[in-house]
Amino acid sequence: xxxxxxxxxxxxxxxxxxxxxxxxxxxxxxxxxxxxxxxxxxxxxxxxxxxxxxxxxxxxxxxxxxxxxxxxxxxxxxxxxxxxxxxxxxxxxxxxxxxxxxxxxxxxxxxxxxxxxxxxxxxxxxxxxxxxxxxxxxxxxxxxxxxxxxxxxxxxxxxxxxxxxxxxxxxxxxxxxxxxxxxxxxxxxxxxxxxxxxxxxxxxxxxxxxxxxxxxxxxxxxxxxxxxxxxxxxxxxxxxxxxxxxxxxxxxxxxxxxxxxxxxxxxxxxxxxxxxxxxxxxxxxx
Numbered sequence: 001x002x003x004x005x006x007x008x009x010x011x012x013x014x015x016x017x018x019x020x021x022x023x024x025x026x027x028x029x030x031x032x033x034x035x036x037x038x039x040x041x042x043x044x045x046x047x048x049x050x051x052x053x054x055x056x057x058x059x060x061x062x063x064x065x066x067x068x069x070x071x072x073x074x075x076x077x078x079x080x081x082x083x084x085x086x087x088x089x090x091x092x093x094x095x096x097x098x099x100x101x102x103x104x105x106x107x108x109x110x111x112x113x114x115x116x117x118x119x120x121x122x123x124x125x126x127x128x129x130x131x132x133x134x135x136x137x138x139x140x141x142x143x144x145x146x147x148x149x150x151x152x153x154x155x156x157x158x159x160x161x162x163x164x165x166x167x168x169x170x171x172x173x174x175x176x177x178x179x180x181x182x183x184x185x186x187x188x189x190x191x192x193x194x195x196x197x198x199x200x201x202x203x204x205x206x207x208x209x210x211x212x213x214x215x216x217x218x219x220x221x222x223x224x225x226x227x228x229x230x231x232x233x234x235x236x237x238x239x240x241x242x243x244x245x246x247x248x249x250x251x252x253x254x255x256x257x258x259x260x261x262x263x264x265x266x267x268x269x270x271x272x273x274x275x276x277x278x279x280x281x282x283x284x285x286x
Contacts, residue, residue: 025060025101027133027155027199033060033232034221040233042223043241046072046089051096054238059100061223063235064090064131066105066165071239078164081107083121090129103157104131108165111136111145118145122154135202137163139189143196150197158193158201160186161211161227175226177206187214194218202235203227205252226252 023029033040042061045051046068054062068089069081083106090104104125111118122134133155136142146156161176170176177183186206193201200221203211208228215222215231224231236253239245243258273279 024099027101030060030101030200030221031219034219040221040223042233042235043238044068044071044235045093045096045238048092048096050238051093055097055100060233061235062093062097062100062102063135064093064102064104064129065237066107067237071237071245077167078105079108079167081105083107083110083124087125087128090125090131094130094132101133102131103133103135104129105135111149112138112142115144115148118142119148119152122149123152126154133157133199135159137165139185140192143192146193146198147196156198158190158198159204160189160193160201160206161203162205164204173205175205175207177210183207183210186210187217190214190218190222194220203231226250 030040040060041058042063043054043059044063044065044067045054046064051062064086066078066081066086069075069078069085072089073080075081086104086107090102093104094102106118106122106125110121125131125134134149135157136146136149137159139158139160146158149156162170162173164173167173177186183206187210190201190203198220200223203214203222203224205226208230211222211224211227212230221232223233223235225235237245240248240253241256243255243260244263246260270279
């Protein structure tokens with residue numbers, strides 16, 4: 001076989017392998033999905049094992065949320081999350097993900113007030129974790145930080161409505177933008193985020209009609225949580241939707257499984273087997 005034939009066979013083999021692999025989701029993919037009317041599915045994940053499961057399901061986006069400090073560390077708010085902790089969680093998720101777009105939250109205090117510090121922290125998060133985009137909470141008040149991060153070629157996802165890092169300002173986690181003035185500012189902020197170059201944004205706990213209006217007013221994808229079905233996609237915390245967080249039942253949450261009960265039953269069965277010396281069996285011993 002001559003050299004040209006060998007080369008062509010290698011190219012054919014490489015092409016076949018490429019076709020077999022799932023197509024990687026990018027920020028451009030999400031824009032195309034909105035244009036085509038295809039809804040975007042996004043879930044959180046905080047570790048390698050869960051990321052592999054979520055990614056393997058065909059999820060479009062995995063968000064490494066600062067809610068990790070609630071779910072994984074038991075804190076009451078997202079404020080204690082540090083940049084180093086976020087880098088650790090995002091690195092774990094990125095290692096477990098092949099197809100989905102991996103977006104990481106920038107923690108409280110890493111981007112507000114100082115745009116140069118915001119850029120430095122965003123670069124660290126991208127370089128040290130392997131995530132593919134960052135998410136920031138807020139509108140016009142953090143415009144300079146967003147623009148500085150975007151100038152480095154880092155994709156930014158916005159977040160408006162209920163912004164959990166501002167829980168002390170709001171006095172709780174209630175629905176936002178019910179009043180006309182706040183609703184008008186939210187719509188203006190959404191248009192601003194699109195104008196300066198954000199590739200998508202999350203809308204959290206806002207009236208469904210307002211969320212629909214925002215989604216129809218901008219060309220970038222709007223991903224809702226507690227924002228109704230008139231947006232371009234949905235996001236939930238994976239531990240919540242799998243029923244692992246007993247007692248947490250906000251209106252917007254749908255339980256797709258009851259893993260809390262499944263896990264508890266498995267654990268109690270294990271305890272019983274150990275106490276009864278029925279585990280390990282001879283077949284499970286060397």
